[in-house]
Amino acid sequence: MKPKPFSALNHLTVPRATAPPCHSPTNVADATGADRAGCGSVSSPRTVDEHRAVVAALLGPAAATEDVPVGEALGRVLAADIAAAVSLPSFDNSAMDGYAVRASELAGATPDAPVVLPVATDIPAGRTDVPVLEPGTVHRIMTGAPLPPGADAVLPVEQTDGGVTRVSLHGAPEVGAFVRRAGEDVTAGDVVLEAGAVVGPAQVGVIAAVGAATVAVRRRPVVLVLSTGSELVEPGRPLRTGQIYESNGPMLAAAVTEAGGRAELLRFVPDDVEQFLDRLRERLAGRAPEDRVDLVLTSGGVSAGAYEVVKDAFTGRGVEFVKVAMQPGGPQGAGRVGELGGVAVVTLPGNPVSSHVSFEVFVRPALRAVLGHPSPERPMRTAVLGESWTSPKGRRQFRRGVLDADGTTVREVGTSGSHMLGALARAECLVVVPADVTDLRKGTPVEVWSLDR
């Protein structure tokens, strides 16, 4: 087979003769995918922020809404406010086990001078036919049980002899003592949670308590994660020199899941362009609307090499391949593929660290924004550099860091090489070095993105 030429030489300098003119990096963010069809190259590197805008626009403004049972809502993002169907509490009730009384009848009662009254009835929690409290009587009442009409206080059992038919009451409660008033927590109609809230256990509790059986949440974007490359081998099989175990696929699928998406992994897609496209077409077809693929996410096959199936398959079909001014992660691509039903495609570079960092910088915030997440970005803060660094001019660098015990000083873990996966697995944060900074002295304040949540 005749060797194919490098795609690098024309890719990095001038547009291909066969490709229509590209939109400039500054206006692609609001262009539709179709407008960018066939745009296979750019003449100058795109900034990180420009490519973030392109990927964010590609994934769209907001995911659709779906209803899920409250019990399955953990971790989901609310698509609408939750208004209380009932007040909390929904009726005046007792805060203690004891006796529902008229406070005025117990004025001056003490252990030495108790008031003795007949117990007219018993009100366990859940009793719905509660009779009026007649003057000169008490009702025995349990925590959470409805206060009978006529009663205005509860005397806890500890201040009584616990009598069942007659009771000796040796305390003088104030009006309202140990009574929880209807609506003192939540009034019916109140918004108890707002759209965009992330549902945790306490939120599940309040949603259930105000009577909602289901809850409207953002549909999780479905991401089809592709792994390609003839060097890739399935774990568990022996490696020959030249082969590596496939790791980007499961790593990116896990990253999609962690970001709130639904990942599907399509491993070992053939390197042949036609087979690659057929396999994709097959996988995207015939899906129910709720299972529609929102994003095809690839890694590898996009750099300047001569054997780049992702680039070969998507060039001229709607995906724009660009060089982004960052390290690691320069070669990026994004667009919509008309031949595949207009599906959104984001192509990440193949080095594991490049792939991971690119996901963090471009895909994760876009997925979380689509989900309506209140904080699409990783928590960012400033730390002090614990060592001196140099960084290449003209590229924003994302280095893997670990923080000291009090979280104020950051050091690099491993080196900045894009193949340093062992080091990445020990990293706690990404450290951002701006594109125009080349020398960082120990003690310099730097921006760090926490990878912990």
Add this chain to the structure above:
Amino acid sequence: MKPKPFSALNHLTVPRATAPPCHSPTNVADATGADRAGCGSVSSPRTVDEHRAVVAALLGPAAATEDVPVGEALGRVLAADIAAAVSLPSFDNSAMDGYAVRASELAGATPDAPVVLPVATDIPAGRTDVPVLEPGTVHRIMTGAPLPPGADAVLPVEQTDGGVTRVSLHGAPEVGAFVRRAGEDVTAGDVVLEAGAVVGPAQVGVIAAVGAATVAVRRRPVVLVLSTGSELVEPGRPLRTGQIYESNGPMLAAAVTEAGGRAELLRFVPDDVEQFLDRLRERLAGRAPEDRVDLVLTSGGVSAGAYEVVKDAFTGRGVEFVKVAMQPGGPQGAGRVGELGGVAVVTLPGNPVSSHVSFEVFVRPALRAVLGHPSPERPMRTAVLGESWTSPKGRRQFRRGVLDADGTTVREVGTSGSHMLGALARAECLVVVPADVTDLRKGTPVEVWSLDR
């Protein structure tokens, strides 16, 4: 039906006549469940730390180990170190698309004085039959492809004319330039992740990259969450006065899931003791070992009232019911029920806030410790109180707080009432007030537990 007497009066003062003597609160932590059988009361409140030790001991030292495919390991805790089966990289390879060369043959090469050499072969990534680089030739090589024997540097394509059969090379690389050395990231046999590490996307990546197909993780404890109480109504149905929507069950199930356990929800268990025990027995029986229930978690039915199915069912059967010196969440219980195969039982109080706080204080850290989690506790730190508080003497208080924008000042959300679920759902943290502190001035430093992760 004749009213049952309060259980409160003897419960809070002296042991029941029918119950064997109780272990003291300080040594129950290492007692077996059987030793505590029938211990239905204590004479003085137990401290929070004492009850934490009891619950932790009940759940045991460590969960069993199970193997899961790497792709399903996200969020799990490693049960064993991961040693690399292969080095990373496992062979010397190219860091760039370009040409594998002998550096000495390119000494002094510049754009004005290029060296022209024949291209002997092409090495795409994944090629496993790489021939030796003969003197006076180069191999075209792609990123990640194995460096041929004889080559000692890579010249990137950008410093060449990209030739396929002959190439003009106009750079003079140093020995080792753009070569990734075998093992420079990870050496075969190295521990790349330690037991106790939580598996995130980067960890999935490194586990897959070093060749592991499955990974040993801690089995998730199975927790059967029970909801009881005749006042409870399923969401979606109309409420009558006296009834409330059941919310503790789904809330606690979500909390178990969030803590890393496997929750099963058994709702609306009958209030009759025999039916209650039958229902539990039925649910616990006939399970495969991997589905064995590790903990039965109840809420409600444990206070001083006369109608307390949880207390009635488990008293004298191995569960010790105690008063813990805390607010909210005083009435707690824990033990093993011999009649139910010795299953561990933890009983939480029924008020939603009490239930949530009790889970946070007692159950969550115990579940995470069993999982071998490196940080079983919520992240704790100090904040400054933004208002003045009073707190009851002799009880450790856990109040629901929100932090200001910079996270340094905390204020209460809602009130300290244990039925304030609406406020709990907006809380960002728990604020801990020690048992001996009764007055806190604005500006006092307080311990806060972040609920965010």
